[in-house]
Amino acid sequence: MIHIEKLGKRYDGRSVVDGLDLHVHGGEIYALLGPNGAGKSTTIACLLGFVEADAGSIRLAGSRLPPAQAAVEHAAYIAENVALYERLSGVENVEFFMRLLGIRPGRGEIETLLARAGLPEHAWHRQAHGYSKGMRQKVGIVMALAKGAKVLVLDEPTSGLDPEASVAFGDLVRALADDGAAVLMATHDLFRAQELADRCGMLVGGQLAGEWKLGELNAGELERNYLDILARRA
């Protein structure tokens, strides 16, 4: 579903993503790890067509379209802080963003999805300016559900969420993957990555320095591998 091959991106003559190969299959959650400045957000920006890659190829959901168009058609993106129209309610936000995509879900359908995402009913028709970070993430998930996104891309989705909200968010992401979506999640949260993801990769200097199946690692092993790689590169 997500196929990245030999991806390269340079800024100011400096290589920040360098020959990256990364594949995420439908039904799979892949955590992209790495220290600050490793190139995780740049990889995501290239994947979604926010910036143009300098080298390599990207295919989303088997589409031959350029990333920006393929992403509009097949992907949902949930940033660390989900931007909503503050004066619109949760329901109206979903309605508005779906209409931009030519999708017209009924109010009842949106409410059903908001309930599934766990947004409290009293918030559905309230302006979004009072929403917490976790509530915004839920509206973001509802947009992915309403769109039927085959690819879900998350950048630091659980940073700043309390443990309960983080677990609830993880359950929603798992449900989307169980429905067949390919999920790519950039995160610094090794604990949550180990809890949630099926596989993970570690970027250092724009290159994949390690890749693991999480079911095969014991508790704490991911963190040890991560720190070992950084120590070897120091």
Ligand SMILES: Nc1ncnc2c1ncn2[C@@H]1O[C@H](COP(=O)(O)OP(=O)(O)OP(=O)(O)O)[C@@H](O)[C@H]1O
């Ligand atoms: N628009 C830009 N112009 C110039 N340099 C950039 C730009 N965007 C990112 N960079 C640089 O590219 C490198 C990779 O940044 P990126 O944000 O992709 O890393 P990251 O792994 O997401 O980091 P973090 O964990 O801190 O979010 C950094 O050195 C950053 O300063």
